[in-house]
Amino acid sequence: MHPIEVGSPSHREINFDEIANEEGLRTNMELxxxxxxxxxxxxxxxxxxxxxxxxxxxxVKNFQVGDLVLRDTEASDPTNTGKLMPKWEGPYKVKEVLRPGTYKLLNMDGSEVPNTWHGSD
Structure with missing residues (x-):
C-alpha cells in the first residue's frame, strides 16, 4: 500500500506558472x-x-626628547622571552623624535641604543 499523498500533486505543483517563474528569474538576475x-x-x-x-x-602617546621610557623585551630580544621573564627593560631616555611614534634612545649612561624604536603608551 502507498500513502495517498504519493499520487496527489502538491500545492506548489498545482500553482506553478512557468511564465511567471521565468519572469521572476529574469527579475532576480536584473537585481x-x-x-x-x-x-x-x-x-x-x-x-x-x-x-x-x-x-x-x-x-597613542607621543614622547618628547628627555622623557624616560621602557622598552618591550620581546621587541629588543625575541629569543630572551618567556613566561617568567620581565616584559619591559629600561629605563631609557628619548634622544631624538624622528617622526611621531619613532624614537632614538639613550641608555642611562648616555650611550646610544642601536636602531630606531617605535613607541606606544
Missing part, C-alpha cells in the same frame, strides 16, 4: 548587482564599526 552592492556596503560598514571599536582601546 543581482544591486543586492551585491548592498552586501558590499554592509561589509564595509561592519569593518568600519569594528575598526572604531578596536581603535578606542588603543591610545
Amino acid at each position: 543581482i548587482d544591486e543586492v551585491w552592492d548592498q552586501a558590499v556596503a554592509k561589509m564595509e560598514r561592519y569593518k568600519e564599526k569594528t575598526g572604531e571599536h578596536f581603535s578606542k582601546k588603543s591610545r
